[in-house]
Amino acid sequence: MKITAADVIVTSPDRNFVTLKITTDDGITGLGDGTLNGRELAVASYLADHVAPLLIGRDPHRIEDTWQFLYRSAYWRRGPVTMAAIAAVDVALWDIKAKAAGMPLYQLLGGASRNGIMAYGHASGRDLPELFDSIRLHLELGYRSIRVQTSVPGVDAVYGVAAQPSIDGKRYDYEPAQRTPLPAEEDWDTRAYLRHLPGVFEAVRNEFGPELPLLHDGHHRMTPIQAARLGKDLEPYDLFWLEDCTPAENQEALRLVRQHTTIPLAIGEVFNTVWDYQTLIREQLIDYVRSAVTHTGGITAMRKLLDYAAQYQIKSGIHGPTDISPVGMAAALHLDLAIHNFGIQEYMRHGAATDEVFRQSFSFTNGYLHPGELPGIGVELDEEAAARFPYQAAYLPFNRLKDGTVHDW
Numbered sequence: 001m002k003i004t005a006a007d008v009i010v011t012s013p014d015r016n017f018v019t020l021k022i023t024t025d026d027g028i029t030g031l032g033d034g035t036l037n038g039r040e041l042a043v044a045s046y047l048a049d050h051v052a053p054l055l056i057g058r059d060p061h062r063i064e065d066t067w068q069f070l071y072r073s074a075y076w077r078r079g080p081v082t083m084a085a086i087a088a089v090d091v092a093l094w095d096i097k098a099k100a101a102g103m104p105l106y107q108l109l110g111g112a113s114r115n116g117i118m119a120y121g122h123a124s125g126r127d128l129p130e131l132f133d134s135i136r137l138h139l140e141l142g143y144r145s146i147r148v149q150t151s152v153p154g155v156d157a158v159y160g161v162a163a164q165p166s167i168d169g170k171r172y173d174y175e176p177a178q179r180t181p182l183p184a185e186e187d188w189d190t191r192a193y194l195r196h197l198p199g200v201f202e203a204v205r206n207e208f209g210p211e212l213p214l215l216h217d218g219h220h221r222m223t224p225i226q227a228a229r230l231g232k233d234l235e236p237y238d239l240f241w242l243e244d245c246t247p248a249e250n251q252e253a254l255r256l257v258r259q260h261t262t263i264p265l266a267i268g269e270v271f272n273t274v275w276d277y278q279t280l281i282r283e284q285l286i287d288y289v290r291s292a293v294t295h296t297g298g299i300t301a302m303r304k305l306l307d308y309a310a311q312y313q314i315k316s317g318i319h320g321p322t323d324i325s326p327v328g329m330a331a332a333l334h335l336d337l338a339i340h341n342f343g344i345q346e347y348m349r350h351g352a353a354t355d356e357v358f359r360q361s362f363s364f365t366n367g368y369l370h371p372g373e374l375p376g377i378g379v380e381l382d383e384e385a386a387a388r389f390p391y392q393a394a395y396l397p398f399n400r401l402k403d404g405t406v407h408d409w
Contacts, residue, residue, distance in 0.1 A: 090298025116368030
């Protein structure tokens with residue numbers, strides 16, 4: 001079997017997606033997700049101009065060899081654009097291999113380690129009544145674990161709060177990237193956030209009881225000592241995890257956080273290789289790995305990363321909002337089902353237009369996801385539908401402090 005074509009499809013149903021379609025001389029096709037939110041065209045060009053020509057004539061079954069070739073032959077390693085492009089190729093090749101074998105991908109990864117994949121949803125509100133309504137809605141939708149994000153008094157716009165107005169006047173339940181010529185500027189005040197958040201979780205626990213797993217995303221905005229304070233303050237409310245409490249490029253910073261709180265820590269959605277985790281995993285400074293299959297070199301690399309984490313009893317918490325396409329989500333679900341050290345899966349429902357473009361076999365029932373039993377990853381791309389939604393420039397917002405300093409969003 002040989003690769004005869006590698007086509008890059010950029011489409012924007014509810015948001016921009018980059019999809020790689022690899023075709024073999026046997027007529028088998030495989031899909032990979034190369035979406036990098038706000039920088040989609042960089043990956044599309046990397047794939048179309050630099051990677052696709054290298055794939056023609058290669059044996060699609062040689063997945064490890066192709067991964068190492070793409071990673072090492074460029075000389076310039078790592079980085080989100082490179083690793084998203086490699087991930088797109090890797091997932092497409094696994095899709096082909098599983099289709100050729102006539103079985104769902106998770107079977108090639110060792111078979112199922114569980115019956116279903118526990119998922120968490122995103123609840124948010126500008127005040128407590130709105131937040132409570134959002135939590136109840138997610139419970140009605142079947143979620144059994146809930147991420148809680150809330151507005152902060154004195155701060156006009158906060159990451160993760162879907163109901164707040166955006167710069168173009170639209171509500172973004174599915175995607176915070178806004179289709180505007182320039183990134184939207186938002187404000188931030190860490191001290192106000194630290195004062196406000198513990199009271200929010202106290203109210204949520206009083207309303208919904210002690211059993212509901214609650215999560216929260218700090219989105220890299222705190223210094224290590226601020227993160228340590230928040231973790232300590234949130235301990236009475238028994239969080240499932242505190243995510244991205246501080247920018248973890250400085251891996252040693254998590255030592256300070258660990259000294260002050262026993263709250264479980266999740267890190268890594270902006271990481272793209274195992275090298276970003278070496279200290280964090282070896283010193284057991286985190287509890288959950290948050291990388292995405294799409295941004296971390298695909299299934300091949302994520303399996304190795306999670307096997308490394310398993311040695312230290314660290315679990316998976318794979319990144320899965322709507323800037324991961326259904327192709328990337330399906331790949332994650334097959335990995336979730338197969339690995340032993342699964343923790344939880346982030347899951348935001350895509351919009352109707354996205355579901356029209358990407359036809360999916362995975363299901364969500366009673367709080368659990370399953371990738372389905374179709375051969376491959378279980379997603380097919382409707383290219384005619386995709387063509388009806390051309391690319392539209394969109395940017396994630398950014399933060400400034402009250403004095404005008406650019407801050408982590």
